[in-house]
C-alpha cells in the first residue's frame with residue numbers, strides 16, 4: 325500500500341506534505357515525491373528510498389502564500405522502485421498521485437500511445453494523468469474531464485490530481501483504497517490515506533466512500549457519489565488525543581510496541597470483563613442467532629490470530645470454526661451458508677484481500693463481524709458489527725501489540741459465545757476471566773528475559789533455516805514466531821506443528837537447523853517434548869521456550885511460572901517477538917521498515 329497526502333491553502337505546503345508523508349511512511353517506503361502548484365507553475369521532487377532522501381532533495385525548495393500540493397510514499401506494485409516510477413506522475417500540465425491498482429491500465433496505455441502519448445514510467449498510475457489530459461481536450465472543463473476519466477478506470481484507487489488549468493482546485497476520487505478529507509475553521513483542505521497526518525492540522529474529518537469523487541477549492545468541497553449525484557460530505561470530529569507515536573527512547577517502534585502490550589491488553593479488557601461475564605456493548609447477541617459455524621478470514625499476522633481463535637472457539641464455545649487465508653478464499657468460489665458468522669480480522673481494516681472477502685460474505689447474505697484496530701476503517705464501516713482492539717497506533721510493520729490484543733479479544737469472544745451456547749457454566753467463565761485479568765502482568769517484558777535473549781541471539785544468525793514448532797494453539801503461535809523472524813531478519817523460517825516434523829521436515833535436521841521449540845507445561849507437554857527430542861537426536865540446534873527446564877536444549881528461554889496454558893501462550897509470544905527483534909538488530913536491519921513490506925496492503 326502507498327500513502328497519499330494533499331493540501332490546498334495558505335500554509336507552508338511543502339512542510340505539510342512532507343510531515344504528512346512522514347506519518348504514512350510505514351505504509352510503503354521504497355520511494356516518495358511531492359508536486360506543488362504555486363502562481364501557475366509546478367515544482368516537483370521525487371526520490372528513491374526512505375523519505376529522508378526526499379527531505380534532502382527539497383531542502384532548498386520553499387513555499388509561501390497560497391498553493392496546493394500532492395504527495396506520495398510508495399510501495400511498488402507496477403514498476404521497480406525507481407525515481408521515474410515514483411509518484412507524482414506528470415502529464416503535460418498536470419500531476420497525479422495514486423494508491424491502489426488500475427487493472428485496465430494496459431489497454432488504456434496502448435490506446436494513448438497509439439495517439440502519440442509518451443509514457444515515462446512503468447507504472448499503472450501514469451495512465452490516469454494522460455487519460456485526464458486527453459479528456460480535457462473534449463470536455464467543457466477540467467472537472468468534467470476528471471469525472472469522465474474516473475469512469476474509465478477499473479480497479480482500486482485513491483487519487484489526487486492537480487492541473488495548471490485550475491490553479492485553485494484539487495481533484496480527488498476514492499474506490500477501494502482509503503481517502504479522507506480534513507478541515508478546520510480556516511479556508512484550507514487536507515487529504516490523507518489515514519487520519520494520523522491530519523492530527524494537529526484538522527478538527528474534523530470525512531471518510532470518503534467507494535465511488536466518491538469531486539474537487540475542492542480553499543472555500544468549497546464538491547462531492548459526488550458513484551452515480552454522479554452531488555452530496556454533502558459528512559464530517560466527524562477528529563480526536564486529537566490519538567498518541568502520535570514517538571519512539572520514547574526505544575531503539576525501534578517495534579520494541580516500544582512490544583513493551584506497550586501489557587498496557588494495551590489492559591485497555592482491551594477495560595469495561596468488557598465483569599466477575600463472571602464478558603460484555604461487548606458493541607455487539608448484539610442477535611448476531612449469533614441461528615449461527616452454527618464461525619468462519620475467520622484474514623492475512624499475515626491477523627491470520628495467525630484467527631488460527632489461534634479457532635482452537636478457543638471449538639474448545640470453549642463448542643462451535644464449528646473454519647479459518648481462511650483471505651487471498652485464497654477470494655477466488656475459491658467458496659460455499660457460504662447463512663448459518664455462518666463471517667469474521668474478518670485486520671489491524672488496519674484496509675487490507676484489500678480481507679476487505680474483498682468481507683464484501684463477498686455480505687453479498688452472500690452472511691452476518692459479518694470485524695475485529696479491527698482502526699476505528700472508521702473501511703472494514704469497520706462495512707461490517708454488521710465490529711470489535712475494536714485497543715492497541716493504539718501500530719507503526720512497526722511487523723505486527724506485535726495488535727496481535728496480542730486480537731488474541732485477547734478472541735479469548736473474550738469465545739467465552740461470550742460459550743455463554744450464549746451454554747457450553748461453559750458461570751464458574752468456568754469466571755475462572756477464565758480471572759486468568760484473563762492476569763495477562764497484562766504476564767506480557768510485561770522482564771529485563772532479565774530481554775537481556776538473556778539479547779545474549780543468545782548471537783548464536784542464531786547464520787544457520788540454514790529455522791523451524792518454530794508447537795502443538796495445539798502453540799502451532800499458530802509458532803507460525804507467528806516464524807513470520808516475525810522472516811519479516812525483519814530476512815532469514816528463512818517455518819512454523820510447523822511439532823507432531824508433523826517426523827513426517828518430512830525432520831530431514832533438514834542438522835546443527836545448522838535452528839529449532840525454536842514451544843513447550844507449554846499445561847498443554848500436551850510430554851507430546852511436544854518427545855517431538856523436540858526427535859530433532860535433538862538428529863543434532864538440530866534447539867532453543868526451548870518453557871517454564872520447565874529442558875536438558876536437551878542448546879539454549880533455554882525461561883518464562884515465568886503460569887497456571888494456565890494461555891498465560892504461557894502470551895509469555896512465549898513476547899519471547900518470540902524479542903528473539904526476532906534482537907536477531908534482526910544484530911543483522912543491522914531496519915526493524916520498523918523491513919524491505920519489500922508495508923504495514924497493510926491495499927491492493928490485491
Ligand code: BG6
Nearest residue numbers: 624625626670671672675923924
Ligand atoms: C501485511 C503486514 O502487509 O499485512 C502484516 O506487513 C499484517 O504485519 C498483514 O499482518 C495483514 O494486515 P492487517 O492490517 O489486515 O492485519
